Amino acid sequence: MSSIANQTLHALGKRLRGGLLALTAALALAPGAALAQNMFAPALHVNDQVITEFDITQRMRFLEVLNVGAADLRAEAERRLTEEAVQRFHARRAGVRIASDDLAEGLAEFAARAELDTEEFIAQLAGAGVERHTFRDFVEVGLMWREMVRARFLPRVNVTSAEVDRALSVSAIRGTQRVLLSEIFLPSDPEFAEPVGEIIPQILAIRSFEEFSEAARQVSIAGSREQGGRLEWMEITRLPPQVAAQVRDASPGTIIGPIEVPGAFGIFQLRATESRRDIPAERVKVDYKRLLLPGGRSEATMERLSRIRARVDMCNDLNAFARDLPEAALTRQEALVRELPQDVALELSRLDAGEISANMVDEGGALVVLMLCSRTLEREEPLSREQIGGQLRDQRLNQMADNWLEELVAQAEIRRP
Incomplete structure (x- = not known):
């Protein structure tokens, strides 16, 4: 990097950091979005269907019951409702209908995942403010879509014996990598x-480890900035899939990103890789806690964070720092890494058990404190050839279905009132 570019980066970094405290203070004082006066007013039009504020609220509550850890729950609810409206539109055009017996079976199958019968599950939903028809509509459109996908793609899917052999050869233990990464997070x-728009191209143009570290010291808002953004050796299975896919085949020096997470853009540089045998990434499970501290990156919140870091060694210790906060501010979740939101998976990948991350700010302006409680391997029985073949077939169907749905959503007429 030239001296002129380095000076520019340093100046932009000062501008960025100088305004950070003022911004987070403003976020802390900003009022929440006003509730819609008419819950049945249209919020979205998707082809010939209307999605109301009530529909969105219902879906948000449903997602909360299902422990969907979306960074922006409303945006996630709107996305899913939009996709389902598109699915229902095309299912009806194709004449797809779900018989009452099939729908009842689908409702029972979904409820059984929570080890409940249908009425017990509906009662649980009602306790969370989710109405029966919300659950029913969700399952019905899923059954419609499954029928359409199977009719369109199943005849095209052929899993060979050789493919099953290859899958079986890595189903228990496979070779993986661990990597050395450096990181820069920009608000x-x-x-x-x-300033961020000017900084990002300069970072992407960096060609040496030293320049990347110097840029991290100047502009990164992550705690690793003091170490030049350098992280310790990390198993690639601990990275979120979106980052792991780019890192796996990259060579040292490659810069990856920017990847958007709540409140920040993440940019990474691969410093080194090391091949080794490890467990399958899809079986890595994490148990973690999330604490939302109001005030974003304000001085008071950062002081509170310092006290947490000094006094908290285990996940249960975190409870003491949530006593004066709403119950929803502290949550605990156990999930496979591949099921986590990208931003959460990325932060947890950097932690060992008992360590804390506080690099994110949620949509409400709260500082997101993540603490890893444990990282374990999900045990499973050896799979038969038939089961492996079924999994490969389902994977291909799901990929085809996702691509098709993406096309249909892109072609749909979607507008806001």
Whole structure:
């Protein structure tokens, strides 16, 4: 990097950091979005269907019951409802209907995942403010879509004996990698759009480890900035799939990103790789806690974070720092890494059990504190050839279905009132 570019980066970094405290203070004081006066007012039009504020609220509650850890729950609810509206539109055009017996079986199958019968599950939903028809509509459109996907793609899917052999050869233990990464996190807040927009191209143009580390020291908002953004050796299975896919075949020096997470853009540089045998990534499970501290990156919140880091060694210790906060501010979740939101998976991948991350700010302006409680291997019985073949077939069907749905959503007429 030239001395002129380095000076520019340093100046932009000062601008970025200088405004950070003012922005987070403003976020802390900003009022929440007003509730819609008419819950049945249209929020979205998707082809010939209307999605109301009530529909969105219902889906958000349903997602909360299902422990969907979306960074922006409303956006996730709108996305899913939009996709389902598109699925229902095309199912009806194709004449797909779900018989009452098949729908009842689908409802029972879904409820059984929670070890409940249908009425017990509906009662649980009602306790969370989710109405019966919300659950029913969700299952019905899923059954419609499954029928359409199987009719369209199943005849095209052929899993060979050789493919099953290859899958069986890595189903228990396979070779994986561990990597050395450096990171830079830049705020995605609108106030910083101009300097961040100038900084990102300069970072992507970096060609040496030293320049990347110097850039991290100057502009990164992550705690690793003091170490030049350098992280310790990390198993590639601990990375979120979106990052792991780019890292796996990259060579040292490659810069990856920017990857958007709540409140920030993440940029990574691969410093080294090491091949080794490890467990399958899809079986890695994490148990973690999330604490939302109001005030974003304000001085008071950062002081509170310092006390947490000094006094918390185990996940249960975190409870003491949530006593004066709403019950929803502290949550605990256990999930496979591949099921986590990308931003959460990325942060947890950097932690060992008992360690804390606080690099994210949620959509409400709260500082997101993540603590890893444990990282374990999900045990499973050896799979038969038939089961492996079924999994490969389902994977291909799901990929085809996802691609098709993406096309249909892109072609749909979607607008806001």
